[in-house]
Amino acid sequence: MDMDENKPINLYTNPIGYYGVRVILALEFKEIPYGVQILRVTHCEHLEPWCMKLNPSGKLPFLQHRAKVISGSSQILEYLDSVVLDHRVLHPDKLSPAWQRLRHFQNLVDSFYIGDLVGGCYMYPSYVPEPSLMDRGVCKMIRDSYDTMAARTKELAGKHPEMKQIYETRLVKPVLCKPTEEEFQSILSRLQSICDLAENELRGSEECGQIYLFGNEFSAGDIYLLVFLKKLTFLGLRSHWQSGHHPLLVRYFEKMLDIPSCTKALGDYEDRLVKLKSQLTYPQKSMESEATNQPVKLYTNPVGYYGVRVMLALEYQLIPYDVYTITILDFEHLEPWFMKLNPGGKVPVLVHGKTILSGSQMILEYLDSIVHDPKRKLLPVRESSKWERLGDFQRRVDDLPMVSVIGGCYKYPTRVPERGLMDTYVCKHVHEGYLGAPSCAKELARTHPEMKEIYNAKLTNISDCDPTEEEFENLLRDMKGLFDFVESQLKSSKEDGEKYIIGNEFTAADIYLLTLLKMLTFLGFRPFWQSGSHPLLVRYFEEMRDIAACRKVLDDYENRLVNLRGHLEEKTSAQAGKLN
Incomplete structure (x- = not known):
């Protein structure tokens, strides 16, 4: 291949991104080595400053x-052909009739934004003929994330004045995914036109003894079509091409699944969507059964910042x-059994019956769905003003990456105002643990070849824990x-006669704040x-310490940290003894 193997391709994509699947299918078909960096659009990760500087x-x-x-799937596919000249070319000669036909088909497929189709399926369910993986709940979550994006873009433009122009450019043409009913009907009409055109193209190919959309070679046109058909199936719109009017299209789709790269890319696409849906939907009946008969299992680092949120x-x-304790410093989160349970290799992880969730935010949402006592609910009503305030507060807290703060405390101890339980000695060990994770993952990928893909994916998504001095200074400023x-929020709450961060009820916002204050106290930032x-x-x-749950969890947190320090000192002493 005409590629520098020492500089592999890295793909940045949404885990269930329609356009990203096109690129993944192309990379798999062309057998190009690549890494994937997942950017969750629902969490606005693609808007983070580092990402916006890159793209x-x-x-x-x-x-x-x-x-x-x-950027852009069609531009990427053309680029892949330009860097891999001798292997499975996806585009015909630009002077050939096949090129014109492919370009016409691509323009028709891309004549509408897929987000508008998703938004329309949520807003006008009577047009969706059958139940599907991307049901109204999933479509609503995706559509609502675009509202969050606009607010997040404005917020980041204010926080990063040096990038204000870049962020404001995005706000000029916001993507809303809220088509009118007439616009949605127009999109559905175009879906039918695409299926009709594909059926005609396949009829012409069959008459010429060809099996693909535009000839005897698999091309970008086949990628556009296969991903399009898969998306319609996910959205409950399969009848647009499987109602009996497009027999060649049905047969074609079945044949294409015999191609390993198609089977893999489309199968993985479906698996990621199934996983997303399992994290969003909780059938009430099974939930009650599980809550009654099966205890919740929490896998967490003993001094894990995010795990303490879940415990609280x-x-x-x-x-x-x-x-169940998963010690990060001993790389237990990378052990094969745990990576099979949670391929992301991150903690905390919650297991409840058949439900497996990772990430403190997702876990807190799940726990709220199984609690029946309204006084114990931690989340406000969705789409309410308090829900928006909670989301805003959580983003502000999570904009402070704790692994980078810990790394900075070890590398630049003079910037830490006082000595805490997590002093330079402890931070050094935690920092070295994060730095050692990639080597451990590589070794486990070698010794467990059947899990190589999982470990390689983990290597593309290891948190940055090694800030420069300037980056650490920026973190301290943000802190x-x-x-x-927070002080201004508490002042507003007090003026309104409210006791907590966002009202008169203890919420997830209070959990985020309390664990943050405790962690930063440990690190020496109490001043x-x-x-x-x-x-x-x-x-x-x-x-807040008058609340029994808060007092218990935060005190236990401190005790575990004291125990960790003792464990590290014993380990260091034992290693020194071996050397002597």
Whole structure:
């Protein structure tokens, strides 16, 4: 292949992105080595400053190869043909009739934005003839994420003035995914036109003894068509091509699944969607059964910042649970058994019956769905003003990447105002643990070849824990800004006669804040919020300790950290003894 193997292709895409699947199918078919960086659009990860600097359009997918960054699926497919000249070319000669036919077909397929189709399926369900994987719940989640994107873009433009122009460019033409009924009907009409055109093309190919859409070679046209048909099936619109009017199209789709790259790319696409749906939908009947008969299992790092959020929620909501310790410093989160349970290799992970969830936010949403006592609910009503405030607060807290803060505390100890339980000694071990994770994952990929793909995916998604001094300074500035914001929020709450962050009820926002304050205290940053400039925050923290669940979880958190320090000192002493 005409490629520099030392500089592989990296694909940045949404896990269930329609356009990204096109590129994945092309890469698989052309047998090009590549890495995948998942960017969850629902979490606005594609809008983060590092990503926008790399790809100012903020659109997915985009591909990075050597010094080039290419966005847009059709442009990426053409680029792949240009760098791999001798292997499975996807585009015919530009002077040939096949090129014109392919281009016409592509333009028709891309004559509408797929997000508008998804939004329409949610808004006008009477037009969706059958149940599907992408049901109204999934479509609503995707559509609602576009509202979040607009708010997040404005927020980031304010936080990063040096990138204001880039972010404001995105706001000029916002994508809303809220078509009118007339616009949605027009899109459905185009779906039918695409299927009709594909049937005619296949009829012409069959008459010429050809099996693909535009000849005897698999091409980009086949990729556009296969991913299009798969998407219609997911959305409950399969009848547009499987109603008996397109027999060649039905037979063609079945034949294409005999191609290994098609089977893999489309099968993985479906698996990712199934996983997403399992995280979003919780049938009430089975939930009640599981809540009654099966305890919740929590797999977490003993001093894990995000795991403490989940423990606090479990304690507050009085949900029985068992804890299984996964020690990050010993790379237990990378062990094969755990990677099979949770291919992302991240903690915390919650298992409840057949439900497996990772990520503290997703877990807290799940726990709220199985709690029947309204006084123990942690989440406000969706789409309410309090729901929006919670989302905004959570994003502000999670904009402070804790692994980078820990790495900075170890590398630049003079910037830490006081010595905490997690001093330079502890941070050094935690930092080295994160730095050692890639080597461990590579070795496990070698010794467990059947899981090589899972480990390779993990290698593309390991958190950055090694900030430069300038980056650490920016983190400290953001930390101080966050405390100022919280103080102003508490002042507003007090003026409104409210006790908590977003109202008169204890919510997930309070969990995010309490665990943050405790972690930063451990790291030596207590003067940032207890120096006299944040009196309401100090009083708030003291009052929250009157809540039994908060007191128990935060005290246990501190005890585990004390035990960790003792364990590390014993380990260091033992290693020194061996050397002597």
